[in-house]
Amino acid sequence: MTVQQTRGESGVQPGHEPLKFAYWVPNVSGGLVVSKIEQRTDWSYEYNKRLAKVAEDSGFEYALSQVRYMASYGAAYQHESTSLSLALLLATERLNVIAAVHPGLWQPGVLAKFIASADQISGGRAAINVVSGWFKDEFTQLGEPWLEHGERYRRAEEFIRYVREIWTSDHAEYQGDFYRLHDFDLKPKPLEVPGRAHPEIFMGGNSTDARGMGGRVTDWYFMNGNTPEGVAEQVRDVTDVARVNGRPEGAVKFGVNGFVVARDSEAAARQVLHDIIDQADVEAVEGFGSAVKQAGQSTGDKKGMWQDSDFSDLVQYNDGFRTGLVGTPDQVAHRIMEYKRQGVQMMLLGFLHFIEDVEHFGREVLPIVRELEAAELARVGR
Template identity: 30%
Template sequence: MTEPRYGIWIPVYGNWGPLNQPEDPFDASYARARSLLIQAERVGFSSTLLAQHIINCYDQDFDQLETWTAAAALAEATEKIEIIAAIKPLLFHPAVLAKMALGIDAISNGRFSINLVSGWFRTEMEKAGIPFPEHDERYRYSEDWIKVVKALWSGERVNYQGEYFQIQDLSYRPTPVAQPRPRVYLGGESDPARSLAAQEADVFFINGQPIAEVRKIITDVSRRPRKQLQPLRFGMSAFIIARPTDKEAQEELERLTFLQVQETEPYMPNILNGNDPATVMFKTFEKYPHVGTNGGTAAGLVGSYDTVASRILDFVDIGVETFMLQFYPFARELDRFAAEVIPRVKRLQPVV
């Protein structure tokens, strides 16, 4: 059985639970991101993910951390942890982004990866005057885009003629520290997303869902045509609520559910009205009420320390290797997870 990897979602929006409570005030600053990531690295986490928006999807008057400048700074501030920066291809030409990624790859000494996100938040594009194609075309664009990026990471002279991009006799130096190149993560609920992941990604990210649904997704994506030599790996998002007993964890889930509804309800029209109706992700979220984003507590990692540890191994058993986690309050619950759950997972995991 594979040993699970644990990562944290950097709170680029300010918080992953209720928006603004005294125990974890709203804070989307780089200083907070740096502090949390150094803490996560110290207690043994292996990865982090920075989502990407250019404005806050709850309200554009709220702060929003900029992903790529923060990723470069976090690469300098840390020593071991993998830094994954989300990228929406509509925001950067692939030749520019490929070079930027190589810069952060060098700063991090090979610890940098990207998360390819074709985008759902129409509002930020419209306000910026950036064209926002229909859902399936965005995935065709992303496919053309990632092929250019990966070609330029190869170090070879690239001549590429695609649907959206044409590259002539271009090569980059220095070549990547990460070998053979920076890792590519990709997520999405739609058929085009799954097909693109099978073809071009190294890791497919799954939004938090019950284990039966996650098993179906892994089976479906694993059966799709793939040109890459290495098999596709899988990660999952989850919001953790771990307590000494199942009863205490359930009570905390109920408390956070109430607070989240109270504090986010006024801003939901901004998200729903700004969402591309063709985005399958939101239809999935509607089926599984949850705390947090990207499925959050729908993954079921809520319970006693032993319960959460056992459920993590259940997901590992069906193929999930990386768990990208959210906590609330972040710093306190991050430490609790590291102290109480990770050791239990190790004790429960069969010795190979």
Template identity: 30%
Template sequence: MTATALRFGVWALVYGTWGARQHPDEPVDASWARTRDQIVEADRLGFDATLVAQHEVNPAGDHYDQLEAWTTSAALAALTENIEIITAIKPALYHPVVLAKQALQIEEISGGRFGVNVVNAWFKPEIARAGLPFLEHDARYAYGREWLTIVQSLIAGRRTTFHGRYFDIDDYQLVPASRYRDRPAIYVGGESEPARELAKDFADVWFVNGQPEEDVRRLVDDVAARHRTGRRLRFGLAAFVIGRESDREAADELDYAFDLASRDVAETESVLSNADPNAEMFKTFARHPHVGTNGGTAAGLVGSYDTVAERILRFGALGIETFMLQFQPFESEMRRFAEEIIPRVRRLERLAA
């Protein structure tokens, strides 16, 4: 088991929902007001982090609302006290100098509670319709490596010069740098070989999509075994949680969730038709039916409160330290998790110490 206390985060509701769009108790609502209230409450409940996903247009259809990630994160940073704000970024959409400056500003607003989550773009229309080049999969990672080399240097307060295939940066420095630590945290997502190498070389935390324990074990062991200098690489897992008094109740709720999700056929087909077929995560998703995004319920955090807590500890034993969670209906299930499951996890951690 990891010696560090396990951390729990929530996905911000920037899409309007992370589950079925037909759920009778959760209307699709991607408003600022809802996300503000959700994350302020998550902060009060003791969650450790929130992940603010980035899309400029909603992948389920551009008729759906979509909250902008970076302005939202700046506002959340000002309104919260303890929760870490982790904001996703697709390198194709922002020049590294601009992004680094924004990251340092949110680091300042938050008092040192900010993290950048670098993700490879998979939703082609978002990039191509803006007139930007949508590079093939491995080329996007080569671009992202240059981009992240520059961002990492700038957010660390270093005067930066870089000349590569995609960027030319001459004697650039951003001030103020972080007043609270060396730099904001860097998270990296993606499970392809180029993504693993990027995480090994740059990440403080590598995010793994929700999937069964043995698959997570193989991924964590592979990247942990790669030679790395500097700080220790940590690991995070995305998961959709369904916790109930009994395993039977939770299984029934999962069946209901699958039934509701099956009514979103048009939206699901739209997402898949516009996704890069070489994106590794969609290959993973095809192997593991699930509810939620980024693997969701495939992580197996479905069951009684005790069952879910025990499964979380098993993932912790594999090296997972941060759990980034989805629920539906989000707010009420977030409260249930905080009240019923987190105390059980803490009790198990104490017993294992």
């Protein structure tokens, strides 16, 4: 049975459901590319509030707030992810906002309480992205221990199990190596939303440790930018882990990162991409590459995020160029459909000039995606 033939808990084949679209919240200065090119994007709350409303009206269902705690690699300033996420939830009506959080810097019960309140306040639109951590200095300079790669994922998995337990049990109990929970009744719990047991839990990764954790405990598995073939391999691995661990088919959903450059002509779009890379901040890109590759090289099998990323890939710090969303609106839409056919259910997108590019995507690209989805559904039938 292929990934596209498996059925989710609803009984609907994942490939038949409309793709969901998310965008990276630019709550970190420097935009989404480590380049000196002009980026008409700003990290301020006012800009992000306006962007959230534009994205919501342009067909985006999710937004992901980044997490950085200190200046690094072109990101001089950062708004904290959970507080900004709550602010964006309050500024919108339908947008689901995912706050990136670090185990080791958050106590899970405190985070669970914050998100439960945010979920109640927003009408059930809060979510978290659990980040095991790649930036050693953020931990050590805050006085926290920096764990070995596998241990960071073990801690993150315990963090997720703890949070899920406290959100869903009236007598929450958890005993782990990193966290413990004793007969705790969180009130209020997150809002009861049909089709959702609790606020959605996302994570990202590429390593064997990440794939294992994703298959065992997460609701959504985010992948760095990659080819359709590279994405399909991760979808198979994580799905296999979920199956072996007794989770129902469709329990883990998949998203992939991509950086969109959609212009009137393919030549114009490729020129923009060339200019971004040509004007890259070389020192910042090389520093970022050194940091992230050190994190991945600490895995036992040397299989981790960014391990095969070259300089141009790292200019977009989640390998977004590798997804290949560069060209005319029609070309970008057809490329997006290639990922859907590999089991992707959400596209997590970055842009150069966020507000105008998000508006353009919603007006010019997304309608083509929906037409292609409808045509494919009519062709294969239900």
